[in-house]
Amino acid sequence: MTQKHLQLEMRGDVAVIRLARPAKRNALGDAQVLALRDMFENLPSGARAAVLHGEGDHFCAGLDLGELQERDASQGLHHSRMWHAALDRLQYGPVPVIAALHGAVVGGGLELASACHIRVADDSTFYALPEGSRGIFVGGGGAVRIPRLIGAARMTDMMLTGRVYNAQDGERIGLAQYLVPQGQAFDKALELATRVATNAPLTNYALMHALPRIAEQPADQGFFTEALMAAIAQSAPEAKGRVRDFLDGKAAKVQKS
Known part of the structure; x- marks a missing residue:
C-alpha cells in the first residue's frame, strides 16, 4: 500500500509504515495525518504489530508550517479534533505500534510518537515542543499524552523555554523506552514488533x-x-x-x- 508521502509494506506479520517526505523532514500536513488514520483503519488482516519510522535524517519535524493558515476558533477546534481522531487510530487501533525514532522528533512529531506504544530512539534523536515560542499550542493530543510520559512540569518547561532534549536525556525522562546506537532504531523496533506479534x-x-x-x-x-x-x-x-x-x-x- 502506497500513498503520497506515506508507504506501507508487510514484513511477515509486521506492518512497516514509513513517513516518506524527507525533503520536509517528514513534516505532517493534513493529507498525511488523514492518510495515517486511513492506513491504521485498514491494515492488512495479517498484521499483528506495526513499526512506524521516517525516511531520511529525521523521524518527523512536526506540523508542516507551510500549511498553517489563519483559522477562527471553530475551524481550529475541528482541525485539532481531526488530529485527535487520527492519532487515536494508532493508540487505540488493532495492533501495537513501535516507533523507530531518529533525528527530529519535534512538535507534532513528538505528538505522533507519544501515540505509539513503544518508542525506540537512536543516538541522533532530539525532542522539542517549539509551539510555545511560535505563539501556538499543541493540538494533536500532546497535552494529554506527553505529560503521561514525562509529567506536566517537564512539558511546561519544554514549551515555555524551548528546551531541547537529546537522545540520552529523552530516554532518561521517559520519551523513549529504548536507546540504541545511531542507525539502529529501525532494526530494534522491527525486532520488538516481531516479538510482540507472537503474543496472543x-x-x-x-x-x-x-x-x-x-x-x-x-x-x-x-x-x-x-x-x-x-x-x-x-x-x-x-x-x-x-x-x-x-x-x-x-x-x-x-x-x-
Missing part, C-alpha cells in the same frame, strides 16, 4: 485498550476492570493452550537478560 492477540488488545484506561481509573474501578479483562483474556483458546504448554514444560521460562 487478546493480550495485546488488553494492553493497548484496557491498561491505559485502568491506569486512570480510581483504584476500586481499576481493580474491577482488571479482573474483567483478566477473565476474558484467560478464557481465550490460545491463552489456554499457552498455559498448558508452560505447565507441560514446553514453553521457555523467563531468563535474566
Whole structure:
C-alpha cells in the first residue's frame, strides 16, 4: 500500500509504515495525518504489530508550517479534533505500534510518537515542543499524552523555554523506552514488533485498550476492570493452550537478560 508521502509494506506479520517526505523532514500536513488514520483503519488482516519510522535524517519535524493558515476558533477546534481522531487510530487501533525514532522528533512529531506504544530512539534523536515560542499550542493530543510520559512540569518547561532534549536525556525522562546506537532504531523496533506479534492477540488488545484506561481509573474501578479483562483474556483458546504448554514444560521460562 502506497500513498503520497506515506508507504506501507508487510514484513511477515509486521506492518512497516514509513513517513516518506524527507525533503520536509517528514513534516505532517493534513493529507498525511488523514492518510495515517486511513492506513491504521485498514491494515492488512495479517498484521499483528506495526513499526512506524521516517525516511531520511529525521523521524518527523512536526506540523508542516507551510500549511498553517489563519483559522477562527471553530475551524481550529475541528482541525485539532481531526488530529485527535487520527492519532487515536494508532493508540487505540488493532495492533501495537513501535516507533523507530531518529533525528527530529519535534512538535507534532513528538505528538505522533507519544501515540505509539513503544518508542525506540537512536543516538541522533532530539525532542522539542517549539509551539510555545511560535505563539501556538499543541493540538494533536500532546497535552494529554506527553505529560503521561514525562509529567506536566517537564512539558511546561519544554514549551515555555524551548528546551531541547537529546537522545540520552529523552530516554532518561521517559520519551523513549529504548536507546540504541545511531542507525539502529529501525532494526530494534522491527525486532520488538516481531516479538510482540507472537503474543496472543487478546493480550495485546488488553494492553493497548484496557491498561491505559485502568491506569486512570480510581483504584476500586481499576481493580474491577482488571479482573474483567483478566477473565476474558484467560478464557481465550490460545491463552489456554499457552498455559498448558508452560505447565507441560514446553514453553521457555523467563531468563535474566
